[in-house]
Amino acid sequence: MERVGVLVVSYGSRASSMIDAFTRSQNYDVDIYVADKQRNPFNLEKSVKHIVIPDLDPENICKFVKKNQGEIDFGIVGPEKPIINGLRDLVEKKTNVPILCPTKKYAIEGSKVAQRHLFEKVVPEVNPRFKVFDPKDYKNVDDVKREVYSWLDELNNQVAIKPDAPAAGKGVGVWGDHFADRENLFQHFLSNYEYGPVIIEEKIEGEESSFQSFCDGKHLVPLPETRDYKRAFDGDEGDNTGGMGSYKDTGNLLPFMASKDREKEIKIVKQIFKEWKENGRNTGLIGMPFYVAFIHTAEGPMILENNSRPGDPEIQNIMPILKEDFVDVCFKMLDGNLTRVELEEKATVVTYKVPPSYGGFKDKFPKQVNNDEIGTPIDLSETKKLSQKYGNRLRVYPGSMELRNGKIYSRTSRTVCTVGIGDSIKEARAISLEGLQAMKGGALWNRNDIASEKHIQQSTKHLESLRNRG
Structure with missing residues (x-):
């Protein structure tokens, strides 16, 4: 069997799912080299070499590739930050190892303003109305406030606010969801505006x-x-x-x-x-x-x-x-010859467990948090037994989770997800939730209505009513 070396740039469960797919190869003996944000227990187990690069800096990832240049046939990237920062351009230039992700030029999520202008040029009919507010165009806060309020008048306040750059300020805010008066909206706007251009677009x-x-x-x-x-x-x-x-x-x-x-x-x-x-x-x-x-x-x-x-x-x-x-x-x-990808005709449901601080859960539902469990190790043993029971129908992908002194702990983001696979959404959902419920420790919590029949029916009826109205 032919040996293949694969670099995976990892942050979260997304990369774990790709590593899992590589390890199931029937045609190749795959050696996996992981450049990771933390000591992800799944990735550590599946890789031949694993390095932690907390900021996923392209230069340091490139050094890791250089050290293993003769062993790595290609790489693939999960998280957006290294792509936006030109990881592929750098690695291919310095090592000739091909990387599966767009080059920096096409990492369009690096600028929401650039996206909107591209869509305006190519597919204007599906691009919401928008206006860009760039700090270099205004002398002071009063000037930009007048322009913002004028635009709100035009859109009857029904807007979404988006920073140009990913993870700048408070991020996306939507009228009716995150604020219901203009002053709060403008404060949210300013929290993004101090970092650079901000888009205000119509709420759809x-x-x-x-x-x-x-x-x-x-x-x-x-x-x-x-x-x-x-x-x-x-x-x-x-x-x-x-x-x-x-x-x-x-x-x-x-x-x-x-x-x-x-x-x-x-x-x-x-x-x-x-x-x-x-x-x-x-x-x-x-x-x-x-x-x-x-x-x-x-x-x-x-x-x-x-x-x-x-x-x-x-x-x-x-x-x-x-x-x-x-x-x-x-x-x-x-x-350059990928024309189709075959998939099993199965339904799949992904559900995350996350720490009590994530999403504001601890503040909103303090009585539901088991404070004695906060910071305790996470026990996946029962979930792994379920994986054996269900075979290929239950997958467990650690995300913001790390191995310390032989024990597994949650970090601050989405900790671990389970993927249920079934002949229906209902069956897949039940398997995914069962896998989550078997986990112990860490005071982790999850949404209970992912892919529920009630939620799906609401989505269907909502879209039907919109189209009947239209």
């Missing part, structure tokens, strides 16, 4: 879906639709998070979507791809340049944003049900 009503596709620079291969749950608490309440869970159905569509919705999404993304690709093949787009957040409205899908990496948690819905060898998929992307 509808139901969200996540579109992901592998790309070899010449072909775009769409993956099945997934639904992410950004809000912290049941009933879609609380702050936005990195995603508390997600689901996919047995086919390519979500329950509330029609075939024409997906066809429209694919058409939109292909238009953007064509703009970037120009003629022939653009190798700068190898990997996953399109992880697009769509919102389905009365008029059809609109674009919320595009990301230049796999989704977390959405890629965890996909990796466990790949029918073909993931190493082969990666080689085809590098060679």
